[in-house]
Amino acid sequence: MQKTVRIVIIEDDLILQHAYKQLIEDEPGFYVVNCYSSFEAAEKKLAADDPGVVLLDIELPGTNGVSAIPLIKKLLPKAQVIMLTVYELQDQIFGALANGASGYLTKDVPSSKIIEAIHDARSGGGPMSQKIASIVIKSFQKSTDSPLSKRETEIMRMVSEGKKRNEIADELFIELETVKTHIKNIYAKLNVNSRSDALKVLKQNRVI
Secondary structure (H helix, E strand, O other), X not given: OOOOEEEEEEOOOHHHHHHHHHHHHOOOOEEEEEEEOOHHXXXXXXXXXXXXXXXXXXXXXXXXXXXXXXXXXXXXXXXXXXXXXXXXXXXXXXXXXXXXXXXEEEOOOOHHHHHHHHHHHHOOOOOEOHHHHHHHHHHHOOOOOOOOOHHHHHHXXXXXXXXXXXXXXXXXXXXXXXXXXXXXXXXXXXXOOOHHHHHHHHHHOOOO
16 A cells, blocks of 8 residues: 655645645545644644655745744754745745755646645655746856956955955966955946955855
8 A cells, every 4th residue: 555645734824725635635645634823833743744855835824934944944854845836036035945945836836736746745845836946057157247357266266265456366377466456346347345255246246
């Protein structure tokens, strides 16, 4: 017999909550132990529910989904937490993944994808909807549309590593004044006046 996967749903939209429950329980071997409308409502019951998978909305009343993940993982160290959200914000995506989410799906995915995601998470995978996967991939790709030259980019990469101007000059076998000139030109191109502002702009635009 197929082992039953115990699932908890934490979703404040009661219509969606019911739809997820019905969808999941139509899948052989899946069982929804409980549904909750907030983390606070679930907190004291999760350990007894003992789910293998938690489907978690991000925009919850009280503790939001991203903040709830480490609290859930503390109660259920072995459970897989899959985020379900209408939002595709990079900060929320990486916040959720950094806090221990096993997957991240947007609510517009076909219902079959939710079932696949649960199977995938149980097998050690990291399920993501296509939109989310695209955002994650792009965040790791360096921008090719940079106002800086190759040498200027190299210098700012070294600056981001905490190297001083004289150290950069020594490593690149150039004069200290040349480094200073490059940095002055970089600030002008980026329209900034400080090292921290320059690094912020370059990181936001995935140049370094």
